[in-house]
Amino acid sequence: MTSQTDASTPKRLLLWDIDSTLITTGGAGDKALKRVVAERFRVRDDFHDIEIAGRTDSGIAASILRKYGIDPTAEHVAEFLEDYLRQLAELLPQLMGHVMPGVKEILDHVQPKADRVLALLTGNLRRGAKLKLQRYGLWEYFDFGAFADDHQDRNELGAFARARALEKHSHDFEVARIDVIGDTGHDIACGKIFGARTIAVATGSWTREQLAAHSPDFLFDDLSQVDEVIARLDW
Ligand SMILES: [Mg+2]
Structure with a gap:
């Protein structure tokens, strides 16, 4: 089998934080x-x-x-x-915010791939997430999400994301095939709690050192080195 998207290709689920990871809204x-x-x-x-x-x-x-x-x-x-x-x-x-470096290019690369699923795992309410991402042209990239509407505790959101992934894709993603991408220790903690691979980006208020103290699996200053990020993470 040479097809890139045949049924045996392991799917990967990418769960993205919004604020200071995908975009900044200018406060x-x-x-x-x-x-x-x-x-x-x-x-x-x-x-x-x-x-x-x-x-x-x-x-x-x-x-x-x-x-x-x-x-x-x-x-x-x-x-x-x-x-x-x-x-x-x-x-x-x-207010004048912007999309974070490399994010648009990475989303454009990942979205067309049948074995990669883009979704949100965010502390925003669903309606807030939509307002923010529509403002910066990113809402349409994401298939579904887990939001503050689901639970007040971010650490509980992984379960909602997985349940929605199963519902929408009839595929139970193994935890080793789920990535949680975010800019704070809370994002790393919420990924680790359910066994996901954790990817920290120092594009928010947490410094590289503060993020490193939470031992993410990967730590980037930002995602601007698009080809390197895609290769290292097998995206
Ligand atoms: Mg954030």
């Missing part, structure tokens, strides 16, 4: 959260005491509500996130 997410807090609590918060990068939007919303003495019930979190999505939709077109 739209942070600004949207700040606006919600300003609107609701009449406070200018810099969120110095709230961890944001690598966490889920629902987890972040719960932390913010707790800080302002609101019980983070599912209902309260959902209301907060509705406000957040409204602000995000308004801010995204006003």
Whole structure:
């Protein structure tokens, strides 16, 4: 058999983080959260005491509500996130972000391959992910995703991604054939928890050294060396 896509070719599933991995939005997410807090609590918060990068939007919303003495019930979190999505939709077109180096080229290389599946594993809500990726022309590359709507804890999202992969592709991806790509230690941790191969990129707020401390399987400064990245990762 010489066909590149015959049934015996092992499929690989690539699960991508969004913020500071695929794109940067010019700070739209942070600004949207700040606006919600300003609107609701009449406070200018810099969120110095709230961890944001690598966490889920629902987890972040719960932390913010707790800080302002609101019980983070599912209902309260959902209301907060509705406000957040409204602000995000308004801010995204006003701010200048960009696609991260090498990302578009890599997605263009991987997407046509029948034995490679592109999907999302992100702390964004599904609607937030769509707003952000549509703004930068990347939404259509991805087949499905696991989102903050699925679970507040990022470490639980791998199971949702795998279940969706099975549902959509009738193929149970072995964990050794699943890649988790992200820019924070939280991305690495969530991949390791279910046995995925972890690929860290130092294009966000976490330094190369901070990422290395979480022992990802691969660590890149960025993905700009497209051919090398594709070859090393067998993409
Ligand atoms: Mg990120």
